[in-house]
Amino acid sequence: MTEKVRKPNIYDVAKLAGVSHQTVSRVINNADYIKEDTRSKVQSAMQELGYVPNAAARALVTAKSKIVGILVSDIVYHGPAGMMHAMEKEARRGGYFAISASVDPLDNDSIAQGIEHLRRVGIEGLVVITPQSDSVQAVERLVKDIPVVFIDSPHNSTELSAELGNYEGAKRATEHLISLGHKKIVHVAGPSEWFDSAPRVSGYSDAMKSAKLEPKVFAGDWSVPTGYEIGKNLELDQSKVTAIFAANDHLALGLMRALRQRGYDIPQRVSIIGFDDVPEAAFYEPPLTTMRPDFAELGRVAMEKMLGHITREATLSSDELIPELIVRESTALPANL
Amino acid sequence: MTEKVRKPNIYDVAKLAGVSHQTVSRVINNADYIKEDTRSKVQSAMQELGYVPNAAARALVTAKSKIVGILVSDIVYHGPAGMMHAMEKEARRGGYFAISASVDPLDNDSIAQGIEHLRRVGIEGLVVITPQSDSVQAVERLVKDIPVVFIDSPHNSTELSAELGNYEGAKRATEHLISLGHKKIVHVAGPSEWFDSAPRVSGYSDAMKSAKLEPKVFAGDWSVPTGYEIGKNLELDQSKVTAIFAANDHLALGLMRALRQRGYDIPQRVSIIGFDDVPEAAFYEPPLTTMRPDFAELGRVAMEKMLGHITREATLSSDELIPELIVRESTALPANL
DNA sequence: TCTGATAATGTGAACGCTAACATAATGTCA
DNA sequence: TGACATTATGTTAGCGTTCACATTATCAGA
Numbered sequence: 001m002t003e004k005v006r007k008p009n010i011y012d013v014a015k016l017a018g019v020s021h022q023t024v025s026r027v028i029n030n031a032d033y034i035k036e037d038t039r040s041k042v043q044s045a046m047q048e049l050g051y052v053p054n055a056a057a058r059a060l061v062t063a064k065s066k067i068v069g070i071l072v073s074d075i076v077y078h079g080p081a082g083m084m085h086a087m088e089k090e091a092r093r094g095g096y097f098a099i100s101a102s103v104d105p106l107d108n109d110s111i112a113q114g115i116e117h118l119r120r121v122g123i124e125g126l127v128v129i130t131p132q133s134d135s136v137q138a139v140e141r142l143v144k145d146i147p148v149v150f151i152d153s154p155h156n157s158t159e160l161s162a163e164l165g166n167y168e169g170a171k172r173a174t175e176h177l178i179s180l181g182h183k184k185i186v187h188v189a190g191p192s193e194w195f196d197s198a199p200r201v202s203g204y205s206d207a208m209k210s211a212k213l214e215p216k217v218f219a220g221d222w223s224v225p226t227g228y229e230i231g232k233n234l235e236l237d238q239s240k241v242t243a244i245f246a247a248n249d250h251l252a253l254g255l256m257r258a259l260r261q262r263g264y265d266i267p268q269r270v271s272i273i274g275f276d277d278v279p280e281a282a283f284y285e286p287p288l289t290t291m292r293p294d295f296a297e298l299g300r301v302a303m304e305k306m307l308g309h310i311t312r313e314a315t316l317s318s319d320e321l322i323p324e325l326i327v328r329e330s331t332a333l334p335a336n337l
Numbered sequence: 338m339t340e341k342v343r344k345p346n347i348y349d350v351a352k353l354a355g356v357s358h359q360t361v362s363r364v365i366n367n368a369d370y371i372k373e374d375t376r377s378k379v380q381s382a383m384q385e386l387g388y389v390p391n392a393a394a395r396a397l398v399t400a401k402s403k404i405v406g407i408l409v410s411d412i413v414y415h416g417p418a419g420m421m422h423a424m425e426k427e428a429r430r431g432g433y434f435a436i437s438a439s440v441d442p443l444d445n446d447s448i449a450q451g452i453e454h455l456r457r458v459g460i461e462g463l464v465v466i467t468p469q470s471d472s473v474q475a476v477e478r479l480v481k482d483i484p485v486v487f488i489d490s491p492h493n494s495t496e497l498s499a500e501l502g503n504y505e506g507a508k509r510a511t512e513h514l515i516s517l518g519h520k521k522i523v524h525v526a527g528p529s530e531w532f533d534s535a536p537r538v539s540g541y542s543d544a545m546k547s548a549k550l551e552p553k554v555f556a557g558d559w560s561v562p563t564g565y566e567i568g569k570n571l572e573l574d575q576s577k578v579t580a581i582f583a584a585n586d587h588l589a590l591g592l593m594r595a596l597r598q599r600g601y602d603i604p605q606r607v608s609i610i611g612f613d614d615v616p617e618a619a620f621y622e623p624p625l626t627t628m629r630p631d632f633a634e635l636g637r638v639a640m641e642k643m644l645g646h647i648t649r650e651a652t653l654s655s656d657e658l659i660p661e662l663i664v665r666e667s668t669a670l671p672a673n674l
Numbered sequence: 675t676c677t678g679a680t681a682a683t684g685t686g687a688a689c690g691c692t693a694a695c696a697t698a699a700t701g702t703c704a
Numbered sequence: 705t706g707a708c709a710t711t712a713t714g715t716t717a718g719c720g721t722t723c724a725c726a727t728t729a730t731c732a733g734a
Contacts, residue, residue, distance in 0.1 A: 009690055020714045025692060033711050055459045056396035057690035060719050065393060067436075067458070074422045081418040085411045085439040092438065097458050099404075099436045101429065102422040121404070121434050122392045224620045253620050280615070283561045283590050285622040346720055357684045362722060370681050394720035397689050 008049040017045035028053055059122065067097045068306055069118035071111070071139065072129045074102035083151075083299035087127065090303035096310075098303070099123070105135045115142050125306045127151065131194040147309035151302045152195050162302040162321075166196050169291040169323035170203025173245050173273045176289070176325055178211045182243040182271060182334045185213065188230055188255065190247040191221040200247050200275065220251055227254020232262070242270060242334040249274035249281045249290055256284065256330065267332035277326055287328035294321055345386040354382035365390055396459065404434045405643055406455035408448070408476065409466045411439035420488075420636035424464065427640035433647075435640070436460070442472045452479050462643045464488065468531040484646035488639045489532055499639040499658075503533050506628040506660035507540025510582050510610045513626070513662055515548045519580040519608060519671045522550065525567055525592065527584040528558040537584050537612065557588055564591020569599070579607060579671040586611035586618045586627055593621065593667065604669035614663055624665035631658055 010028075014021040019038060026034055027042040045051075059065045068091055070084070084100065091098040099121060101114035118126065125147045128139050136150060150161040170187075177185050187204040190197035201217055208215040218234070220226045227246060231254060234241070246252035252274035256266055264270050266286055274281060277292035298321055307313075347365075351358040356375060363371055364379040382388075396402045405428060407421070421437065428435040436458060438451035455463065462484045465476050473487060487498040507524075514522050524541040527534035538554055545552040555571070557563045564583060568591060571578070583589035589611035593603055601607050603623055611618060614629035635658055644650075 010692095011690085021690090022692080022715080023713060026713085029692085033713085035712065038712085052456055054397070054690050055457055056393045056402060057719090058692075059393035060391070060397050060690080060721085061692045063719075072422075074426075084421075084437075085409075088437055088439050089411075092454055097436055097454075099434055100421075100425055102425050117429055117434075119389055120392055224617070228620075250617070253617065257620060257622075278617070280561070280587070280590065280617045283565075283594055285594075348720085358720090359685080359722085360683060363683085366722085370683085372682065375682080391720050394689090395722075397691085397720080398722045400689075 007054075008051045009054065012049055013042065013045045013051050016049065017042045065122035065124055066095060067099055067121060067123050068303070068310070069115075069121075069123035069126045070098055070100040070129065071114050071118070071126060072100055072102055073105040073131065083129070083295045086296040086299035087303040090300045091307070094307045096307060105130045105132045108134075108138045111135055111138050112142060115139070125149070125310050127302055127306050131196060133193060133195065147306065149302050149306045149309070151298065162298055162305060164196065164293045164295075164298055165321040165323050166199035167203040168320065169275060169293060170200040170245070171207045172203075172323070172325055173275065173291050174204045174207035176327070177243045177245060177271060177273060177331065178207065178213070180243075180271065180331060180333055183213060184239060184241045185243040185245060186216045186218060186234075186241055187245045188218045188220045188227065188247060188251050190251075192219070194222070197247060204245055220247065222248050222250055224250045224254040227251035228258045229254070231255040231258025234259075236264065236270065237337075240337050242337070243331070244270060244272050246272060246274050249276045249278045249288060252288055252290070252330070253284055256286075256288075260285075267330050269335045271331040271334070273331050275323070281326075282328060284330070286330050289328045289331040290326050291323040292326050293323040297321055344391075345388045346391065347388075349386055350379065350382045350388050353386065354379045402459035402461055403432060404436055404458060404460050405462045405464060405640070405647070406452075406458075406460035407435055407437040407464045407466065408451050408455070409437055409439055410442040410468060420466070420632045423633040423636035424640040427637045428644070431644045433644060442467045442469045445471075445475045448472055448475050449479060452476070462486070462647050464639055464643050468533060470530060470532065484643065486639050486643045486646070488635065499635055499642060501533065501630045501632075501635055502658040502660050503536035504540040505657065506612060506630060507537040507582070508544045509540075509660070509662055510612065510628050511541045511544035513664070514580040514582060514608060514610060514668065515544065515550070517580075517608065517668060517670055520550060521576060521578045522580040522582060523553045523555060523571075523578055524582045525555045525557045525564065525584060525588050527588075529556070531559075534584060541582055557584065559585050559587055561587045561591040564588035565595045566591070568592040568595025571596075573601065573607065577674050579674070580668070581607060581609050583609060583611050586613045586615045586625060589625055589627070589667070590621055593623075593625075597622075604667050606672045608668040608671070610668050612660070618663075619665060621667070623667050626665045626668040627663050628660040629663050630660040634658055
């Protein structure tokens with residue numbers, strides 16, 4: 001019973017198959033020039049022994065761990081979950097492993113520790129999901145020896161970052177309101193430290209300017225309470241505002257709640273459009289019109305770029321992701337003031 | 338420029354510090370019997386060279402990867418995100434790495450592939466987050482050589498699983514309604530293939546029976562539309578139902594929406610309590626009373642048990658997790674029928 | 675001052691694999 | 705049928721650690 005159950009190695013397989021260990025290695029890595037006959041002999045030997053290649057030995061000799069790190073903000077919001085799944089799947093598809101480290105994006109120490117941790121396992125590349133500007137610099141300062149891809153950061157090089165389509169999404173959200181006939185449209189923005197905020201503001205502004213309308217932006221963050229607060233104080237009558245583009249669904253929810261309490265009907269008096277399409281958005285009161293970004297695809301693309309960097313293959317330059325307009329009940333023709 | 342930039346190894350450090358490589362190894366693993374003087378010499382040498390231990394070499398010789406796998410359902414619902422963060426953090430705290438594989442819990446092939454993938458990297462243990470019964474058996478069949486911890490599955494051994502507190506949470510939710518004075522309380526359950534459903538039903542039933550009340554359960558799933566459908570058809574007047582315990586917040590949201598459309602005021606005519614406390618619950622119409630499980634703590638505990646198994650240390654037997662009652666506006670005294 | 679314990683450090687091998695090179699089998703063409 | 709390319713396989717070394725086992729320094733007690 002105390003028999004040592006050493007896992008089978010390449011030599012065990014070789015012996016059983018009647019070949020050299022190198023031939024086994026060749027089969028594993030499907031190299032050229034192997035007789036079909038030998039290949040199958042080796043394969044059935046592997047099968048029989050339940051052989052699993054030893055990743056450590058492989059990593060040691062090739063100096064490649066086949067692991068990519070994901071540095072992710074532990075601020076839980078709606079997108080990342082699906083994104084992580086997509087990233088993991090894409091990595092696996094390319095024969096890579098994904099290993100994540102959660103960090104507090106506001107704490108440089110935490111970032112450094114996360115990176116240190118990932119370094120120890122020997123990552124070949126790093127994908128960073130952080131929505132805050134400071135962290136990008138922190139990461140860039142700390143990581144210089146392996147490729148890094150930033151998700152949703154305003155990096156110059158498209159090669160080094162993957163973007164959600166904030167600008168285009170915001171533009172289209174605004175255009176939706178304009179196309180309904182709204183003239184006075186305000187934007188409640190996300191927090192300025194988050195990357196997603198600025199392009200949403202620009203997309204809104206550009207759409208307004210193109211339609212010769214006056215943009216007006218209120219500073220917010222991503223939270224329901226903030227939306228509620230802004231909604232409580234927003235001046236609507238004198239300025240004849242008939243529509244609001246909220247930088248995310250939570251803000252929109254807070255706004256709707258406050259405005260209805262103040263007696264403004266939605267969408268009869270005020271139209272509201274959000275951004276993100278959180279699962280609950282369809283069941284808000286009223287169901288929220290919003291922009292649905294493709295988080296999963298974003299994750300996939302980011303990982304694809306990462307693997308492209310690592311293997312030095314040409315990155316398939318994908319088109320910009322564009323959020324989809326989901327029209328529900330919170331937007332309608334403008335009220336007659 | 339073409340100079341090879343080999344990473345420093347233990348010998349480089351040894352040379353610089355003027356000791357043998359083994360002494361360096363001892364410092365890294367802080368073994369006994371090292372002069373304080375030598376230790377610091379070695380440490381500054383490591384610092385100077387930017388030495389990072391090679392995980393692969395280490396894993397090869399010790400036959401321990403320091404990696405645990407997480408097999409996670411790619412059905413994205415509210416809990417797992419925070420849970421994953423917590424698991425990763427707990428793993429890191431113990432010097433371990435966490436690496437996840439997303440799988441479709443309904444597809445045994447997908448599960449097998451996920452496990453195969455994790456096996457390749459050499460995981461020392463596996464944490465399984467799947468809410469469906471079938472997958473547990475599939476996993477148990479496939480993994481026999483390393484410890485497995487199931488999250489939220491009805492496993493006999495508490496050592497092998499970590500539970501959310503579904504039973505106790507459901508009991509307390511029901512007791513909350515009872516304590517308000519409700520007599521006719523129905524439960525809209527989750528899907529039977531999910532583990533969380535059954536204990537929530539039992540918790541509800543037991544609370545009802547203790548209060549000498551008649552339990553009545555409607556079969557549902559976790560979705561808003563299903564809650565809405567059930568809400569549209571639920572008979573309330575003849576049976577004098579005044580309160581509903583929904584198995585999760587999404588069902589509750591759907592229910593509330595349908596009931597209000599039918600003219601039933603909440604909470605004046607019907608009280609509703611949910612389960613999960615999704616971030617939006619506080620801003621539903623009306624804000625939802627619900628049970629808040631501690632997902633993060635669940636993840637932490639699960640990982641703690643995992644590491645306990647691996648290192649053969651005694652698992653700190655933690656108390657059962659109990660969801661917290663969050664009272665908002667959707668529950669009140671029963672209506673006078 | 676010698677002895678024997680204990681503290682502190684050193685030496686060689688092995689982990690399982692792939693890279694690089696060497697060799698053997700097979701096929702092709704004059 | 706020999707010469708030479710091509711295909712197919714084998715041999716040896718080394719990746720960076722830790723382990724198991726020396727070996728050397730240090731210190732107390734007789």
